[in-house]
Amino acid sequence: MTKILLVDDEPLLLESLEIILSYSGGYEITGKAGNGVEALACLKEDVPDVMLVDLNMPGMGGIELIPKVHSEYPQIKIIVLTTFYDESSISHAIAGGACGYLLKDSGKEAILNAISQALKGQSVLDLKVMQKLNAMLAGSDSAQEASATETPKNSAPALNLDDYGMTDREKEICRLISEGCTNSQIASILFISEGTVKNYVSTIYDKLGEHDRTKVVLMLTRCRF
Secondary structure, rough: OOOEEOOOHHHHHHHHHHHHHHHHHEEEEEEEEEEEHHHHHHHHHHOOOEEEOOOOOOOOOHHHHHHHHHOOOOOEEEEEOOOOOOOOHHHHHHHHHEEEEEEEEOOOHHHHHHHHHHHOOOOEEEEHHHHHHHHHHHHHHHHHHHOOOOOOOHHHEEEEHHHHOOOOOHHHHHHHHOOOOOHHHHHHHHHHHHHHHHHHHHHHHHOOOOOOOOOHHHHHHHHHH
16 A cells, blocks of 8 residues: 555545545555644654655745655655645655646646656656746746857857767657656557557666656757757
């Protein structure tokens, strides 16, 4: 059974998530917390495999909680589940150690998929979050180009996949990864099995020298496909 701790200050949402996960099979809810302080207390009683964490909560919110948990319990997979996807929230959550970032309107299947991917060591970002990240990076690149005093060491050059020995198929999958597609979605788009996609993704990670999906996505957003 996968143990999950739910952290949100909306009681109805906590109950809904508990029902969804309990009836999906294979999940055990180890606790429900209304803020970060309560969550840390729950962790002293039972350490879960996964945490679903809101960001805006009274007392201690998710932004403060996530790095604390990641530091003390690095084995826990932290997935943000929130209504906020502004630049600051996304940046702080991912930098703090979250491996997933979903919006509360993502739906049951997206939540279950995020948990599944997190347990496999992969990162999952909501499409809207991915678009925001792309906009952030694009804005950063524009600011760098506009700055006459920018030094080369501070710039973020475009990534050339040929330099990493990527095949045409791997480049195609890189493009889909950069757009926020999951392995399942990539398999559907390219009409290949999900197992084949996983093999390609593993090879791509090896060639890029990075095995965190979120960081890979950020790298690939610098490519010109």
